[in-house]
Amino acid sequence: MKTENQKAWFFVLPVLALVAFNALIPMMTVVNYSVQETFGDNVFFWQGLDWFQQILRSDRFHAALGRQFMFTFLILIIEVPLGIAIALSMPRKGFWVPVCLVLMALPMLIPWNVVGAMWNIFTLPDIGLLGYFLNHVLGISYDMTQDPVAAWVTIVTMDVWHWTSLVVLLAYAGLVSIPDAYYQAAKIDGASNWAVFRFIQLPKMKTVLTIAILLRFMDSFNIYTEPFVLTGGGPGNSTTLLSIDLVKIALGQFDLGPAAAMSLIYFAITLLVSWLFYTLMTKDDLN
């Protein structure tokens, strides 16, 4: 076998050091916390795997996990087809390309807490533009501070507003990289629009869509700031997603042990779903 030059790996070392510093060491600390109890002052007592057992069997965790999967499922099923549809209808050349791209990028430039605050003010039933319009002009009863369904509609709409652009931009990047020859060949064969989409555009977008779905899955599964600012997890617990619950346990109740155990379980779920998804999407390419 030919020996390859492996020296390039040394260039990865700075990144490795950075990741170790900001991810690996904190992660190891979380593992240490998860098997101990603390009352502050950096004094810890061995607890074994009790926290894991407690979290795994708690109804509160099951409910938050269920809400989390629900949220991620909803936003993926809306954002991915919508993003592809918008990308398909965007112009490929000419004056309007930069206009569309900038308009699309705008929501992503807004900080997450600002997005939450904007949507909070926008949807408040008495003073918000949307809230007032729905309640007092159209006469539809809508109050995201009281009604769980309205709260859910609001956080899902907010996420769609904020992040569909990411899917659009990635799908668009995939679309513009398709050479004209493919379209010309399709035209000669008399292919329908659907056939062009199904057999040319979709396969060519597969890689970028994999990345888009993975990023949206991980981001939405770990979402905290926007729903926290918008609804604070309420009304009741109806929009308390996993990370909001985690922060309540860790900082609100200062139960570092259970919070650490919960975050490790959380991490294991994110890791498994991301791995499964990536493996299934890239399986054919590798084989």
Added chain:
Amino acid sequence: MLSWMAWTWPTALLFIGIFSAIGVLIIAEIRHPGGAARKGVLGLTTTRGDRLFISLLGTSYIFLAWLGLVGMPLWWPLGLSIAWGIFCFWKV
């Protein structure tokens, strides 16, 4: 210096185990480059690193499932995990 990390011997041993496994893989890669890629029973093309990852991920789920559904003691999931790891390096 490391007191803020709240180390315990069991967690330290866990990480020593994981890092030594990665170390073994690095040595194996230097001796036999290419990652020993093959198509396993799951229909996936895996390298040694993939097989270690699948073993560890599976192990964490075996232990979590046992803790949630059955509880202590954990000798059974330990045995299952070792069997799973052997299966991963042998067949997957």
